[in-house]
Amino acid sequence: MVRLADLPEWERAHMLEKIPALPDFGLSPWVSGGPLSTRRVALVTSAGLHRRGDRPFGLGDARDDYRVIPGDIDAADLVMSQLSVNFDRTGFHQDLNVVFPIDRLHELAADGTIGSVADFHYAFMGAGSPVTRMEAKGREVARMLKQDGVDAVLLTPV
Amino acid sequence: MPTVQISLVREHTAAIRPPRALWVPFMLGRPLGVPGDAAFQGRVVRAALGLFERVRGPVLDDYPEDAPAVISTDEMEGMACPISFAGNVEPASLPGQVLEEIDQLRSWYDIAVARRGRTTLGAAGATVEDLTRFIGAWVGGDTPRPYRDDLPSANALRLACEEIKSFYFEADAGQPGVRSPQRVLQWFWRETAAGKLLVELQAAAARSDDPAVRHFAADNLVPRAASHGEA
Numbered sequence: 001m002v003r004l005a006d007l008p009e010w011e012r013a014h015m016l017e018k019i020p021a022l023p024d025f026g027l028s029p030w031v032s033g034g035p036l037s038t039r040r041v042a043l044v045t046s047a048g049l050h051r052r053g054d055r056p057f058g059l060g061d062a063r064d065d066y067r068v069i070p071g072d073i074d075a076a077d078l079v080m081s082q083l084s085v086n087f088d089r090t091g092f093h094q095d096l097n098v099v100f101p102i103d104r105l106h107e108l109a110a111d112g113t114i115g116s117v118a119d120f121h122y123a124f125m126g127a128g129s130p131v132t133r134m135e136a137k138g139r140e141v142a143r144m145l146k147q148d149g150v151d152a153v154l155l156t157p158v
Numbered sequence: 159m160p161t162v163q164i165s166l167v168r169e170h171t172a173a174i175r176p177p178r179a180l181w182v183p184f185m186l187g188r189p190l191g192v193p194g195d196a197a198f199q200g201r202v203v204r205a206a207l208g209l210f211e212r213v214r215g216p217v218l219d220d221y222p223e224d225a226p227a228v229i230s231t232d233e234m235e236g237m238a239c240p241i242s243f244a245g246n247v248e249p250a251s252l253p254g255q256v257l258e259e260i261d262q263l264r265s266w267y268d269i270a271v272a273r274r275g276r277t278t279l280g281a282a283g284a285t286v287e288d289l290t291r292f293i294g295a296w297v298g299g300d301t302p303r304p305y306r307d308d309l310p311s312a313n314a315l316r317l318a319c320e321e322i323k324s325f326y327f328e329a330d331a332g333q334p335g336v337r338s339p340q341r342v343l344q345w346f347w348r349e350t351a352a353g354k355l356l357v358e359l360q361a362a363a364a365r366s367d368d369p370a371v372r373h374f375a376a377d378n379l380v381p382r383a384a385s386h387g388e389a
Contacts, residue, residue: 003183004169010386015167022173028216030177031160036210039160052280058313076276081317085381088187088339090327093278095193104196104203114207127378142159152210154203155163156189 023132039152041108042118042145043069046126047092047099047158048082056081057125066137069121071102084127087158099158118150126157162209164189164202165218175216178209182221185339191225198225231335252358253294255351256322260286263329270332278324282306282317286325289318290355297358301366312370315363316378322352343381343389356380 004012033039048057050067057065058081069078075096080089091098102121108114122141124134145153162178165171166186171179182202184191190199202221209217250258271277282289284305295302296315304314323346330342337345347353356379363375383389 004167008386008388011382014382015169019169019173022170025174028175028177030215032213033160033210036207039210041207050281055308056281056313056317058309058316079278079281081281081320083316083378085320085378086186086383088185089278089324090331090339090342091188091193093324093328093331094274096276097196097199098188098190098193101190101199101203104190104199107196107200108203108207113204145159151160152207153159153161154206155161157164157166158187158189 018129021129023130033151036114036152037112038115040116040118040148040150041105041114041152041154042148042150043100043102043105043121043154043156044124044141045100045122045156045158046124047156048080048125048127049078049100049123050081051077052079057083064134064137065125066141067123069100069123071117071119071121073102075102082125082127082158084158092158100156101154105154114152118145118148120144120148160210162206164206168218168220171218175218177215178212178217180206180209180219180221184225187339188225191223198223228336228338230338230341232337232341251294252297252351252355253290256290256294256355257287259351260290260325263326266332267325267329268332270328273332277328279321279328282314282321284318284321286322289321290352293318293322293355293359297355297362299362310370311366311368312374315359315371316374319356319359319379322356326350326352340383340389343383347380347384347389353384 004015007015049069051073054067078096080092097103105114105117109117161176162180163176165179165181166184166189168181171181182189182191190202192198201223205221209219249255288305292302292305293315304311306314309317326346327342330337330345360375360379363371363379366372381389
């Protein structure tokens with residue numbers, strides 16, 4: 001669906017206009033690890049998810065914060081406060097896993113494809129630029145992932 | 159930390175060059191492709207995690223399987239717009255019409271929640287009726303206090319709009335038949351009083367003295383598809 005050639009001209013132009021503003025990190029750091037069947041996997045999403053009672057994502061400084069999602073959370077306790085209005089939310093309404101595939105990870109752990117699922121996962125609110133504004137919080141999350149023994153992260157957009 | 163990402167806009171990922179990425183041909187908002195289809199989602203997750211087995215990068219692979227198209231069942235009949243003014247001496251105000259719609263849609267919403275075992279409402283922390291009155295006051299030219307002390311006006315408005323839309327979208331899912339995401343969007347923005355109220359809010363918020371409210375009106379209220387007449 002998100003093939004630029006399939007989008008209307010105004011949306012294609014919007015997507016292409018973003019490219020010059022994207023950061024050039026100058027490298028693609030390559031961190032290896034053991035076999036997938038031994039890895040401890042966490043999810044980090046930019047979908048703006050959080051527990052229902054947690055602070056909603058917002059404008060200004062609040063947009064750079066992250067929210068912690070416990071690995072054993074009930075799907076019924078997760079809500080979304082993403083700023084963008086330009087993506088489909090009906091899929092998320094129907095099934096959390098189409099955005100945040102936590103049940104799929106637990107299935108892969110059960111059948112031995114991955115070693116285990118992290119105790120904690122993390123959500124950012126990805127709308128807005130520059131994305132480099134999130135670096136400090138990203139490093140903070142990376143430290144906590146290491147504390148949790150995580151050695152594989154699946155990043156999911158929205 | 160080893161990472162792999164799912165990419166929805168290939169051109170953006172190619173520009174950033176992350177170490178491992180799997181581009182998927184799915185609509186924005188559905189990075190795992192198909193809600194309610196665990197097998198489909200599982201194939202996507204396996205393909206993404208499989209990139210951890212590569213020995214060098216950066217890697218940007220294309221996922222080969224499209225999500226099946228959702229065919230709406232209402233193309234001929236039109237969707238049920240629940241509002242009716244029969245018996246009214248005079249039509250309600252626009253916020254009043256929205257409250258009538260909400261009242262009418264409530265049973266469909268309850269059915270959807272019971273069927274799914276969850277609702278995505280609750281981020282704002284107020285009822286959809288109170289949120290409608292809050293937006294209605296703005297449309298009427300007032301600047302009411304937000305319904306929560308910890309929310310500035312722009313965020314209170316944004317969350318109110320999202321909450322109302324979620325209520326309508328979830329209520330639609332309780333009704334018989336199937337609507338594509340595009341059809342649901344068209345219904346909301348073209349055929350409901352709530353959609354009209356949010357369009358009027360955009361005009362009112364654009365006149366605000368608060369720059370955050372004006373920014374919200376410009377960028378985070380009406381989707382680009384609706385602004386371009388495609389929703």
